[in-house]
Amino acid sequence: MEPPATDLRKGSSSGDSKPEAAGAAVPRERPVSVAAVLPAGGSGERMGGGTPKQFCALLGRPLVSYTVRAIERISWISDIVVVVSSENVEIMKSIVKKYGHKRTTVVEGGITRHRSIFNGLKIFVKGNQLGSSLQKPEVVVIHDAVRPFVEEEILFKVVMAAKEHGAAGAIRPLVSTVIASSADGCLDHSLDRAKYRASEMPQAFLFDIIHQAYHQCSDYDLDYGTECLHLALKYSKTNAKLIEGTPDLWKVTYKRDMYAADCLIKDAISQQVCIITDIKENTVQVGFLLHETLKNHVKLVKGISRSLFKNDNHLQSILLGQCYNFICINDKLSDFQETHQLVDLLENTNASVLYSVVLISVHLNVLENASFSSEMQSLTKLAKEIKPKNILLYGLVIHYQKDNVKLQETMDSAAALMMALIRDRNPVFVGQLLVA
């Protein structure tokens, strides 16, 4: 989900490395300074709810934070300006602080989209109310706060095309036929779908071109226009280069889009699982079988022994690899302190700031245990304690059996339960003890 960002400026200025944005047409480029403006002032009336959609939560985090993060992880974008309506300035600042967004400035917008973008551009020239100004970039990216799935590749392509052509924007094929209606509400004519495209985001501009266009455009443009490419054409005589975008550039518009975004984010953070075992024979065997079984469900399964796990650096490297799912295999429910230690480590590393961390505590053979009830209560108690820290703890009992066929059946069932817990990340189920 978050590939290592390429440092375009550094790489290029030192002159000895290629920007590795996958599929980029131009492997070597001269340095270019890039900033991004994210208009986030929409009222969200199409969502049918009170909260504007950019502030609606996905897995507990506001949508706009996902978009900021998608831009922030790209090291060659030096500044990110988020433009919000006046009543949301403090909310946005608290979001930037809470999720630790870097290089991000919050700016108050205007009453329309174009006025907001213009305000965002001005901060690179005039500064904001406090007098601080950001360094004027060569190229500015404009991207909607409600398009969280933008990838580095398309940003790179659009930036490079803007550098060459003065303006560039992502486009997509039309999903529906576009028609014009007559005054009486009947069909006048339909457009040939093949000749038209939907204009999407991101777009990018040589800073001076778009800044000049906004300076020269009319109040009518500022109040009723929506298309930046149109302004660049009309006022700066710049025909934007159009870049075919990927389907993931879609805009979160309706409630159904929030559902879709929620599922896509869950997909993305369910692709890696880390299994932690100790050295006892049963747990090693179960760990190995689980490892093999989970491979059928996710892209990457990492195995690690508990002793190694106590090393903070090792955990750090796993977390840097965007792994948010941990399975801790214990021999008995009473081995539960080990899970406690893991929780401490996760807390210390701020692993769960951006995404919830799923922690599945696996226990072999406990149901016959007389103290089952009290031990389950300690699992539930810990789960409740750490839930506010965005760590979701679930328990799973595996009946360990010597019979290999039966054991594999149990592993299949355990893997399915684990993947459901990891995929759903449902906070309601924390502290429950499931049985495979």
Place this chain on the structure above:
Amino acid sequence: MEPPATDLRKGSSSGDSKPEAAGAAVPRERPVSVAAVLPAGGSGERMGGGTPKQFCALLGRPLVSYTVRAIERISWISDIVVVVSSENVEIMKSIVKKYGHKRTTVVEGGITRHRSIFNGLKIFVKGNQLGSSLQKPEVVVIHDAVRPFVEEEILFKVVMAAKEHGAAGAIRPLVSTVIASSADGCLDHSLDRAKYRASEMPQAFLFDIIHQAYHQCSDYDLDYGTECLHLALKYSKTNAKLIEGTPDLWKVTYKRDMYAADCLIKDAISQQVCIITDIKENTVQVGFLLHETLKNHVKLVKGISRSLFKNDNHLQSILLGQCYNFICINDKLSDFQETHQLVDLLENTNASVLYSVVLISVHLNVLENASFSSEMQSLTKLAKEIKPKNILLYGLVIHYQKDNVKLQETMDSAAALMMALIRDRNPVFVGQLLVA
């Protein structure tokens, strides 16, 4: 989700009732015979997967079946023709049979969308290979198989407009600006978003108008066109009436749309819960408290005593009301045969043909019970047995407490767990025993 359909023909011909399609502009209409053609021949290449999207499963049932059902429940649509590519004719026939779709005929399509729709229309005139033909309707609705959320109201409006104007189609505002590109891939001009609309489905036509248009149109139209309204205009000189549609007319196009559709369907079938209690004091109290608590989560909570529930007619009426979620409150885990009886009833009424039925078996005070493990095993066993019948059985333990404040806390927790089980309908968790 499925409001009682209005019988437009019956209501109108008897002359003494109003068609109650909510919000319909015209309260009384003369009888009109209506049929529907659903093109379902698409290859689904935009999904990025092998299975065409209309055959992809949502909650275990193919998407096309949801669309057929949305049309089928409208009693004034007499025939439904589903047009599929030759390799999918048998698959579609088996879907019609499995889900009990009525008044539905499967027809083999052509190699393009227009050729498929034309084949669908021909069956009303020439019949199919077997010689059978359907009665030619006055108005024919054309609707995409991948738009499952169509409501009676918009169908009614489009049909009535087609009756008056000869053709009609649903439209929606454009989400993105539409642009034209020049030969070198740069922006030529952008369209004023306010002047254009997206043409969506459903559309409706006087049968003879659209049939004639298809007869007269060129091979080029049949091979490269996509817009039925355009054909009616070009070949039958009919300017279609454009009807503002609702957001739920969207087309399932990408993988993210399948996710969104999945969530919307789950939403729709999570709005009603039926609680079944017996007459023992504890279960009556818990049932009452749950009833009150669940009211905060769903639109409708029905309470029913177990003795009444044994009456098949009573259950039938609940199921006809589109209730797919049942909570059975038992005093002890050993009361479990009662749950068995309920399962038998659900099976006998075919309750779970279209949607999975969620059955939560609630047990008071079992964890201290020495035979917990064995009783849990019987829950798991039954859950496994009935899962293939699309009945999803989950167990929930509630600690019954005399303290009212604590009991209410437990109820809040129980209601949250129940709603998560009902909302997710996850088959992986069947047979699990959760604890509130």
